[in-house]
Amino acid sequence: MPPEHIVLGIDESGKGDFFGPLVIASFLADDRMLSRLTDMGVRDGKLISVKRTLEIDDWLRDQFVHEVIVLTPVQYNQRYREIKNLNKLLAAGHAEAIARVAKINRVDLAVSDKFGKPELIEGELGRRKVNINLKQIVRGESILQVAAASILARARFIREMERLSVECGMELPRGAAPKVDQAGRQLVRRLGPEILEKVAKLHFKNYSRIVNPTLFEG
Secondary structure (H helix, E strand, O other): OOOOOEEEEEEEEOOOOOEOOEEEEEEEEEHHHHHHHHHHOOOOHHHOOHHHHHHHHHHHHHHOOEEEEEEOHHHHHHHHHHHOOHHHHHHHHHHHHHHHHHOOOOOOEEEEEOOOOHHHHHHHHHHOOOOOOEEEEOOHHHOHHHHHHHHHHHHHHHHHHHHHHHHHOOOOOOOOOHHHHHHHHHHHHHHOHHHHHHHEOOOOHHHHHHHOHHHOOO
C-alpha cells in the first residue's frame, strides 16, 4: 500500500445481540497514523476489556475522523419489517457510514468486514451516488482501521446497553443465550410484552421463547 493511502474501516456491533441497538461505525486514517493506533492498543474490539474499549473509544473519537450510526431497537425493528433481511439491513447501514465520511473527506479505499454478498453494499453505495473503491474481507479487523471502527461500534453499543438497562431497572445481557430468555421473561412480567419493541430485536428466536414460555418450560 503506497504511503499516505487513506483507508476507511467499517464494522458493526450488536447484530448478534437480542437486546440493544445495531451500531455501525466507520473510521478514517492514513498509513502515517497506524503506529499511533498500534501504540494505543487498537485491535478487534471483541478482544479488549470493556473498560479499555471505552478508554480507546474516547481517544479515537477525539483524534480521528469517524462516523457512528445507531439503529435503536425501535428503528431496527421498523427497518427489518420493511426489508426482512439482516444482510440487506447491514449493507444499508455500512453504506451510510461510508457515505457520510466519503462525501466530505478523501478516501482511497474503504474496507468492510465481510458479512454477505459484496454487491449488497455496492448497490447501496450506488443508490447514495458514492463512487468508492471498496473491499470486503473476512476477519476485516486485521486491518487497523476496521479494528478501530469495531471499537467505536462496540463502545457505543456498551453505552446504549447501559442506558437501556437503567431505563428497564435491570441488567440486559448481551448475546442470545438462555440467560437472555430469562431476562426477557422477567422484563415482560414487569413491563408487559410491548417493552420488547423498545429494547430488543424482535425477529430473533428469543422473542418467541420469551412471549410463549410454554415452548420451553415443562
